[in-house]
Amino acid sequence: MIVRKIKPEEVKRTEELFSVSFDSSYSNEETPMKLYQKYIDAPESREQEHCLERFAAFEDDDTTMMSCFIVQPFEIRFDGHKEKMNGIGGVATLPQYRKRGGIRACFASALPYMYEQGAAFSYLYPFSTAYYRKFGYEICCKRHLYRISLPHIPAYPTSGTCYLLEEATKADAMKDILYIYRKWLEKYNMMVEDADYDYRFIETASPFKDQVFTYVYRSDKGEALGLMTFKCDTSPEHRLIECSRLFYINNEGLQGLLTLAKSYAADYRHIRFSLPVDMPLEQVLPEWSMGAVSCDSIPNGMVRVIDVKKALQDAQYIGDGGLSLEISDPFIPQNNGVFTINFRNGICEELAMGKGTPDIVLPISAFSALIAGGYDTSTVPLWEGVSVYGDMADISKVFYKKAVHIATYF
Template identity: 25%
Template sequence: MNNIQTLTEANVDDIVSLSQFAFQYHLSEEEIQKKKEEMRRHTVWGWMEDGQLAAKVHLIPLSCYIHGKSFAMGGISGVATWPEFRRQGMVKHLLHHALQQMKQNGQTLSFLHPFAFAFYRKYGWEHVFTEQQYSIPLEKLKKQWGGEGYVRRIQSDISVLHRIYTEYAKTFNGMLERDERWWRQRVLKDQSQHIAIAYSGNGHPEGYIIYHVKEQVLTVKEMVYTNLNGHKLLLQFIGNHDSMAEKANLIVSEDNHLPLLLDEPRFEQKLHPYFMARIVDVQSFLEEYPFQGDSNLIAAVEDDFFPENSGNYQLGKGDGRDEQVIECSIQVLTGMLLGYKRPSDYYQIGLLKGEEQAIKQLEMLIPRKQTYLMDFF
């Protein structure tokens, strides 16, 4: 559409002004310069009205891990409209344009953080990531965890952090494949936070924690570990802050089992819907997806907003005989293949249709792995 333009550095001040207004924050001059530097990674499209920026969408080229494989992903961010231009379909057109560009870029997936889940469901994104939020009195962590090794605070060592993170990230579906610039601009940008590494008895790094302490609260930004020993060393380290903090706040994966390790598991635990995802290009995504074995299943997929995805697709390799058909929306297909919920879950509530035998076959075809996303954009 003629109203959609790719914005350039000449539009940066307008982009930042709209973001500050829409998301209700104020940046200092130094923060604005950092934001401008960060936006060099982005492609930003604007809807223009009489030469004025009315609405915008940012696309961030990223990659994520799905069953240990790297998939190109388009991160949608900074979606905003000035109030006088809202409810005129501008964002709808910008999102469709973004999907077209992502498909051309080979980005078979897209993630976003919604202001409202219902709004983005209309456009094919689906709830796929849920956070588990813990608030734990430190006295519950004051015990001998039995980890072998030690923890040391460091200034920063991206190479060590990255090795630990990457091994951990591949155990989930959806974690970002970070690069050095992402580490510097997004993860380690807060100079007030502390970093500590957990080492095994022979000095091998097995985990790290990024955190800060303020007003008697230890807030964990990231706690990452490659094995149970590393996890225990980090929990011991958190407990050692009992003289300066009363509780620890941390965010973990939805399937986290920390309550099983505590003598007293009664503490504040909340599940918080976090990010959404959608498959951008069904055919290309299915060709890359690591199905468990072969099948004669056909998925009849409906994608109302991006209808080039609508159609019938072979799931895994089949011989074309005795084909069975399952029917679902692009949202349900995304949720199943990323592992947020199992096919039987969607089937039980009527969002997945097919013969019971076909659903059982689909259950066997899709590997099991928890969705989790630590980053924000």
């Protein structure tokens, strides 16, 4: 087996692998090199712009591609810092080559590469959490998936208005949507700094043709407070407003959007959308019985620290203190060892590697989820592979629950 980054003429083949692996139709008559040139000259997505950032496993002939995935570069927020993050996507193996270790071999090459490229974190959306834990990834955060009966939405006393994203409002919508998204960006660890093409949905919006609707809610003072994008499922068994994005800044923003949704109650039964777990709706929706509201807690991807030293240097701590951590990482040798940190006023003042006695021993997967802030201190002793030798009061200054959410899918 040969593992390497792909060549320009192999971009099309990776898309064909994905099509077969995930039973999705793919029809592209362009030659491999013409397709590659199209992506490079005028990329319409992050994946197209970085189409060569793919690792693939080949037969020994170095031609027959068996498995592949893309390593997309992102910039995320982590404890007030901007960090480089690599998002793993397009993981695919042709059926006849499954169980041959192709993806594992790709990770063995890609993870050290990410470290060399200066990434602090990596993130992915798993088909199997158990599988990706083998490579050091761990569930980072969860989201709440709500399904709300439209007639049970109260009549909120909102004084603002919603407007539809259409040709005449695109300039205002671009400004308002960026404003709302940046509020979330400032609040949550792991939120992605979107690029221009991530907002192409604004430029290309055609609600009357596509029946995909984006509404922005503004207060009576003109401040953008919420937005949602949705498509209506008209099937008799559903009659559902399905939201692909919903962001709001405060209760008025949420109530304004729900008021708009309620206006569909004559034709539809429910609205469905996802929110971060720290945005509970119990105080916004008075009725939760008789099927008025359902709420499911769903894992929202898996995180992995690529550079332990970088993560520890930039992490936000509680008060003053210090801790020694022994980390084990089977894929990135630079992450193995005992890291001793000293911090003051929540900021790392000194970080050293050595062979001292650790206060806590962690595999890279547990360290990744804990330093990202996905879990409370009380969970630390419960993690597989974690051994605690020091004082939990000291550990609680390093590992504690933070606001964590990611809203970009790749």
